[in-house]
Amino acid sequence: MAREHEEQPMHPHAPRRQMTRRQFLSYTLGAAGAFMAGGVIIPMIRFAIDPLLKPKAVVPFVKVAELSQISSQPVSYSFQTLQIDGWIEKNVEQTAWIAKSSAGELFALSPVCKHLGCTIDWNSNPQHPNEFFCPCHAARYTPEGKNLAIAPAPLDEYEVKIENGFVYLGGIRPNTIAT
Amino acid sequence: MKFDAVPKEQWSQWEAYVDTVLIPWSALCGSEMPWEMHARLALVRDVMEPLERAFAGRVLTIPAVHYGVGDAGWQEVSTVARMCRVRGVAFVVVAAPHVPTGMCTEAVDLIVCPDGAYIVKEGQWVVWEQPMHPLVALWNTSIV
Ligand code: FES
Numbered sequence: 001m002a003r004e005h006e007e008q009p010m011h012p013h014a015p016r017r018q019m020t021r022r023q024f025l026s027y028t029l030g031a032a033g034a035f036m037a038g039g040v041i042i043p044m045i046r047f048a049i050d051p052l053l054k055p056k057a058v059v060p061f062v063k064v065a066e067l068s069q070i071s072s073q074p075v076s077y078s079f080q081t082l083q084i085d086g087w088i089e090k091n092v093e094q095t096a097w098i099a100k101s102s103a104g105e106l107f108a109l110s111p112v113c114k115h116l117g118c119t120i121d122w123n124s125n126p127q128h129p130n131e132f133f134c135p136c137h138a139a140r141y142t143p144e145g146k147n148l149a150i151a152p153a154p155l156d157e158y159e160v161k162i163e164n165g166f167v168y169l170g171g172i173r174p175n176t177i178a179t
Numbered sequence: 180m181k182f183d184a185v186p187k188e189q190w191s192q193w194e195a196y197v198d199t200v201l202i203p204w205s206a207l208c209g210s211e212m213p214w215e216m217h218a219r220l221a222l223v224r225d226v227m228e229p230l231e232r233a234f235a236g237r238v239l240t241i242p243a244v245h246y247g248v249g250d251a252g253w254q255e256v257s258t259v260a261r262m263c264r265v266r267g268v269a270f271v272v273v274a275a276p277h278v279p280t281g282m283c284t285e286a287v288d289l290i291v292c293p294d295g296a297y298i299v300k301e302g303q304w305v306v307w308e309q310p311m312h313p314l315v316a317l318w319n320t321s322i323v
Binding site: 113115116117118119134135136137 | 180193233318
């Protein structure tokens with residue numbers, strides 16, 4: 001019995017792990033303060049980054065031209081699209097070169113040169129007739145947008161939809177017609 | 180392209196192609212009313228934007244020159260143009276609300292204003308009347 005006592009000594013004066021009133025008050029007030037601040041800050045952060053949380057919008061199709069007017073000769077058409085950049089919404093003027101390929105397929109090319117982004121023009125250089133030409137560093141493209149000089153890639157194209165005799169253009173994607 | 184859209188790492192690849200600088204000049208002196216300042220800046224923006232869009236790959240827009248009393252503003256533009264030449268820029272274009280009253284400077288090739296484009300001829304600003312864009316005409320003297 002005496003041995004048992006030795007193994008489990010009693011320490012009647014050991015300090016008790018107890019929270020003081022001051023500690024209790026500061027923990028409680030800290031937690032309440034953090035809860036209230038979170039209630040204000042979290043909705044603000046959500047509001048600020050809301051555009052980033054939204055899934056990327058699909059570019060709507062815009063009516064641009066009458067189907068009957070499209071030939072094998074590229075013609076420039078201008079149209080407006082609504083551009084949403086974060087919180088800023090604005091109408092942006094766009095241009096497309098629309099034509100029919102030798103196989104009769106309708107296509108619409110972006111006028112942005114794939115070299116460094118200048119605006120290309122059709123048939124504007126007498127030395128290179130029936131080609132798209134870039135005035136900046138002389139990049140050249142076939143009517144279907146295939147890159148012939150300077151530019152590293154073919155001209156991009158718009159998604160095309162034909163409905164009730166009209167041509168509608170959507171988002172921009174890499175060229176699928178140039179071979 | 181605008182100066183703030185040029186990443187430092189990319190510049191060595193682009194530099195040879197971007198041989199033209201566009202200096203916006205609002206020709207303000209500080210005595211204008213706020214709406215007059217706004218209108219002046221809008222004029223400059225409206226002549227600048229088509230240039231920037233059409234020639235984004237060869238023209239670098241740098242920060243604007245805004246204030247100067249009398250000819251001081253134009254002198255400032257001329258100095259900036261000369262300093263651009265020192266760093267190797269081949270062509271300098273100024274987008275302005277009007278043709279400067281001060282002397283022509285060799286350092287500026289072209290001024291584009293709301294009422295048209297002007298080139299220097301025999302020490303005078305002369306309106307550009309040919310169908311070809313004056314900037315393309317300038318470049319045609321030396322395609323990069
Ligand atoms: S941007 Fe078109 S050739 Fe350089």
